[in-house]
Amino acid sequence: MKVLVLGAGIIGTSTAWHLLERGHDVTVVDRQPDAALETSFANAAQISVSYCEPWANRDAPAKLLKWMFRNDAPLLFRPHLDWQQWRWGLQFLSQCNDTAFERNVQQLVALGAYSHAALKDVVSATGISYNRLERGIAHYFTDQKSFDAAADAAQLMQKYGVQRQVVSRDELLRIEPAFQSFAHRIVGGTYTASDESGDARVFTQELARRCAARGVQFLFGHDIERLDKAGGIIAGVAVADRATGARRNLQADAIVVACGSYSAPLLRSVGVNLALYPGKGYSATFKLKRPELAPYVSTIDDEVKCAMSRLGDELRVAGTIELNGFDLSLDTPLARARCRMLAERIETVLPGVCDTRSEAEGGNPRFWTGLRPATPTNIPYIGRTRVRNLWVNAGHGTLGWTHGAGSGKALAELISGQRPDMAFGFCGMDSTRQPALTGSLAAP
Numbered sequence: 001m002k003v004l005v006l007g008a009g010i011i012g013t014s015t016a017w018h019l020l021e022r023g024h025d026v027t028v029v030d031r032q033p034d035a036a037l038e039t040s041f042a043n044a045a046q047i048s049v050s051y052c053e054p055w056a057n058r059d060a061p062a063k064l065l066k067w068m069f070r071n072d073a074p075l076l077f078r079p080h081l082d083w084q085q086w087r088w089g090l091q092f093l094s095q096c097n098d099t100a101f102e103r104n105v106q107q108l109v110a111l112g113a114y115s116h117a118a119l120k121d122v123v124s125a126t127g128i129s130y131n132r133l134e135r136g137i138a139h140y141f142t143d144q145k146s147f148d149a150a151a152d153a154a155q156l157m158q159k160y161g162v163q164r165q166v167v168s169r170d171e172l173l174r175i176e177p178a179f180q181s182f183a184h185r186i187v188g189g190t191y192t193a194s195d196e197s198g199d200a201r202v203f204t205q206e207l208a209r210r211c212a213a214r215g216v217q218f219l220f221g222h223d224i225e226r227l228d229k230a231g232g233i234i235a236g237v238a239v240a241d242r243a244t245g246a247r248r249n250l251q252a253d254a255i256v257v258a259c260g261s262y263s264a265p266l267l268r269s270v271g272v273n274l275a276l277y278p279g280k281g282y283s284a285t286f287k288l289k290r291p292e293l294a295p296y297v298s299t300i301d302d303e304v305k306c307a308m309s310r311l312g313d314e315l316r317v318a319g320t321i322e323l324n325g326f327d328l329s330l331d332t333p334l335a336r337a338r339c340r341m342l343a344e345r346i347e348t349v350l351p352g353v354c355d356t357r358s359e360a361e362g363g364n365p366r367f368w369t370g371l372r373p374a375t376p377t378n379i380p381y382i383g384r385t386r387v388r389n390l391w392v393n394a395g396h397g398t399l400g401w402t403h404g405a406g407s408g409k410a411l412a413e414l415i416s417g418q419r420p421d422m423a424f425g426f427c428g429m430d431s432t433r434q435p436a437l438t439g440s441l442a443a444p
């Protein structure tokens with residue numbers, strides 16, 4: 001089958017790989033000059049199958065209100081005169097209860113386990129190296145109340161087969177001694193040995209090269225301008241070469257939209273309405289000054305809700321979510337405050353380990369921002385839309401790297417007429433998908 005994949009982030013590239021493996025003729029289109037140059041570029045690097053709790057939980061509405069006017073809030077909702085944002089917000093609120101939370105966790109764990117296995121298969125088939133560390137993920141708490149609640153969360157995860165352990169401060173420091181100088185603030189933690197970390201950009205770009213070497217055509221530097229719908233199908237995809245301005249109309253038997261947050265406006269233009277909204281996040285990557293003191297275990301800091309991962313001789317710290325439209329600027333007061341917070345936190349928890357000096361002080365920190373394609377449930381849209389030859393693989397929110405390999409494999413299987421072996425509500429073909437989201441996929 002001739003398949004057109006729109007978007008070469010981790011999701012589109014992984015979809016292309018798995019389609020290729022099933023014998024399809026694949027073309028990938030992306031506006032950037034290489035794969036993984038947007039949201040898959042500099043994320044927190046965690047393959048966190050077990051740390052996959054959705055943002056929507058019973059405490060989220062109160063926290064959102066409390067944090068609304070704080071520039072350093074972990075989750076920030078900045079209201080706009082934008083119906084898409086309000087619709088997303090209302091659907092998010094409808095998920096803030098224990099029943100929805102548990103149902104969403106169940107699906108995220110299923111996709112995570114499937115994806116972890118798929119990632120391991122791809123790595124052993126391709127030999128890609130990407131600063132992978134199979135040292136687990138730890139989560140530490142500085143507040144007793146939050147640590148007490150962590151026991152309930154661990155129990156829920158264990159119910160779905162995730163081996164997340166609650167650990168004392170001493171156990172946590174045995175697992176990762178690097179946090180010794182912050183030990184006085186830590187009250188305890190959790191740890192999952194089976195999780196891992198690695199550079200999503202390097203993996204995705206290497207996978208794209210292997211796809212290209214085996215015959216996948218990549219049209220980089222091409223804007224996807226329009227989906228042309230005729231006779232109930234997508235009859236063509238209008239693309240324009242950014243360098244020359246030359247326009248082409250591409251045809252295929254199946255079209256996969258994997259454009260991250262930009263999937264929503266593209267699909268809306270042909271009547272497919274996804275509850276998908278950008279969740280802006282930030283990362284900072286610092287050179288290690290004292291590599292011998294830096295952590296190997298990827299870690300989540302509960303107090304400021306950031307994650308840190310070692311990538312070779314650098315440390316990446318990332319976090320915070322801003323529901324504030326498609327803005328990608330790094331030079332607003334809000335963005336500067338959030339980047340500063342990441343640098344200050346690293347100095348607090350790992351003093352003297354990284355070179356956190358600003359450029360003005362002679363340092364070379366790399367700050368970055370990306371738009372997580374967020375759904376109200378945290379569950380991505382994977383499957384067929386009501387436009388017969390139009391498929392979607394988008395909405396992976398905080399977990400696109402974790403779920404990338406499996407989402408690509410699952411969609412390639414669906415397009416090939418196979419049923420992926422996991423308990424997951426695929427779009428357009430599964431009655432277990434929650435009604436709000438099935439409804440939102442409807443096209444006229």
Ligand SMILES: Cc1cc2nc3c(=O)[nH]c(=O)nc-3n(C[C@H](O)[C@H](O)[C@H](O)COP(=O)(O)OP(=O)(O)OC[C@H]3O[C@@H](n4cnc5c(N)ncnc54)[C@H](O)[C@@H]3O)c2cc1C
Binds near residue numbers: 038041043401
């Ligand atoms: C701060 C931060 C930390 C994160 N940490 C983690 C983590 O530790 N673990 C984890 O699992 N996930 C993490 N994530 C989430 C993860 O990075 C995303 O879910 C994932 O990258 C989404 O991949 P994608 O392929 O859907 O989107 P993208 O990577 O954005 O890919 C979409 C592609 O579509 C292209 N595109 C879009 N519109 C057009 C158009 N009109 N024309 C042409 N091309 C177009 C873009 O150029 C882009 O290459 C984090 C995200 C952020 C922001």
